[in-house]
Amino acid sequence: MTAGLVFVILVALAFDFFNxxxxxxxxIATVVSTRVLSPRLAVGWAAFWNxxxxxxxTNVAATIAKDVVKPEVxxxxxxxxxxxxxxxxxxxxxxxxxxxxxxxALVGGMAGAAVAKAGWDSLLGVGFxxxxxxIVLSPIIGLLLAFTIMTGVFWLFHRYRRVDRLNxxxxxxxxxxxxxxxxxxxxxxxxxxxxxxxxxLIAAGRLPPDAxxxxxxxxxxxxxxxxxxxxxxxxxxxxxxARITKLQPVGGMSAEAAAAATLFFTxxxxxxxxxxxxxxxxxxxxxTTQRLSAVRWGVAGRVVWAWILTIPGAFAIAWITxxxxxxxx
Amino acid sequence: MRIGRRALFFFACAVxxxxxxxxxxPEFRWVNLAAGGLALFWGILLAIEDLAGRGPGERSAGLx
Numbered sequence: 001m002t003a004g005l006v007f008v009i010l011v012a013l014a015f016d017f018f019n020x021x022x023x024x025x026x027x028i029a030t031v032v033s034t035r036v037l038s039p040r041l042a043v044g045w046a047a048f049w050n051x052x053x054x055x056x057x058t059n060v061a062a063t064i065a066k067d068v069v070k071p072e073v074x075x076x077x078x079x080x081x082x083x084x085x086x087x088x089x090x091x092x093x094x095x096x097x098x099x100x101x102x103x104x105a106l107v108g109g110m111a112g113a114a115v116a117k118a119g120w121d122s123l124l125g126v127g128f129x130x131x132x133x134x135i136v137l138s139p140i141i142g143l144l145l146a147f148t149i150m151t152g153v154f155w156l157f158h159r160y161r162r163v164d165r166l167n168x169x170x171x172x173x174x175x176x177x178x179x180x181x182x183x184x185x186x187x188x189x190x191x192x193x194x195x196x197x198x199x200x201l202i203a204a205g206r207l208p209p210d211a212x213x214x215x216x217x218x219x220x221x222x223x224x225x226x227x228x229x230x231x232x233x234x235x236x237x238x239x240x241x242a243r244i245t246k247l248q249p250v251g252g253m254s255a256e257a258a259a260a261a262t263l264f265f266t267x268x269x270x271x272x273x274x275x276x277x278x279x280x281x282x283x284x285x286x287x288t289t290q291r292l293s294a295v296r297w298g299v300a301g302r303v304v305w306a307w308i309l310t311i312p313g314a315f316a317i318a319w320i321t322x323x324x325x326x327x328x329x
Numbered sequence: 330m331r332i333g334r335r336a337l338f339f340f341a342c343a344v345x346x347x348x349x350x351x352x353x354x355p356e357f358r359w360v361n362l363a364a365g366g367l368a369l370f371w372g373i374l375l376a377i378e379d380l381a382g383r384g385p386g387e388r389s390a391g392l393x
Contacts, residue, residue, distance in 0.1 A: 137349060
């Protein structure tokens with residue numbers, strides 16, 4: 001492999017690490033805010049289940065590598081610029097404590113770099129259509145499933161008076177739901193990096209155009225995201241877990257189970273969605289079972305603005321970076 | 330007695346799901362229909378609850 005190729009693969013893995021740092025906090029926000037696990041244990045639990053996504057498929061990676069930007073447009077410089085757009089956008093939003101989507105930053109970054117290189121024709125409608133529709137649908141699905149699970153629990157246990165014992169039971173179940181969500185996060189988000197590295201290897205002629213994801217790419221991407229999770233992003237834990245709505249174990253369990261189900265479906269269907277969008281929708285769904293005012297709409301609205309700005313923001317940064325890279329080379 | 334904000338919120342979710350139906354790929358349109366249908370179901374139940382004059386606090390078992 002050339003030094004340039006190795007360097008950009010390392011940058012992709014660094015993005016994956018930041019993705020874990022930035023997004024994987026979502027996996028632990030509810031278990032931390034409900035005090036089911038200490039932050040340290042929660043981080044280890046989430047990192048382990050992130051890595052366990054190794055056993056799941058790679059449909060999302062194929063979408064990122066082949067359905068968003070025309071594969072022939074990818075070069076080392078384009079992928080580097082796209083990654084820089086996504087990483088810089090993530091760093092900016094992390095600094096301001098906004099739980100934005102690393103996934104959409106990556107899509108925006110890749111699109112910006114490709115457009116700077118080869119114009120608007122370099123984008124493929126197939127992948128973008130899926131991504132844009134599910135930007136809106138994934139939080140709504142999370143919200144509806146969480147509301148349904150939470151209401152179902154209320155119906156099942158509304159006559160049960162030993163609330164302390166019930167809450168203890170839900171704390172245990174929440175360990176499983178947190179694991180399921182981390183597994184969903186690992187399979188969805190690490191696959192985006194796998195997709196970028198796959199596109200890079202195909203562009204560099206190291207793999208045939210119809211190749212699948214090599215095993216070493218899977219392991220390195222999952223290791224990077226798990227390490228990112230292990231280092232955590234405490235600002236975002238605070239925003240997600242406590243500032244959108246106040247959660248109890250039953251609420252945390254409902255939100256995570258709903259978000260995990262949504263992520264498993266979208267990963268299986270090869271649709272890249274944001275884990276952040278999905279868990280935020282689910283947390284709002286839990287809050288809505290009490291009353292709409294239980295949701296702090298000011299914070300939720302700030303998050304929505306960050307969502308809207310993510311693709312254009314990363315696009316612009318990547319577009320400028322690609323021009324600079326081309327100018328320098 | 331009038332319909333509360335929660336019911337309207339779920340009706341709005343249903344509208345968004347159905348509006349996105351033509352934009353989605355045919356193989357995934359069932360997702361819009363299922364999500365929209367579920368939102369509509371909850372919207373209707375909450376509207377009935379509002380019209381019947383029952384408060385939202387009654388269903389809580391102290392878990393929230």
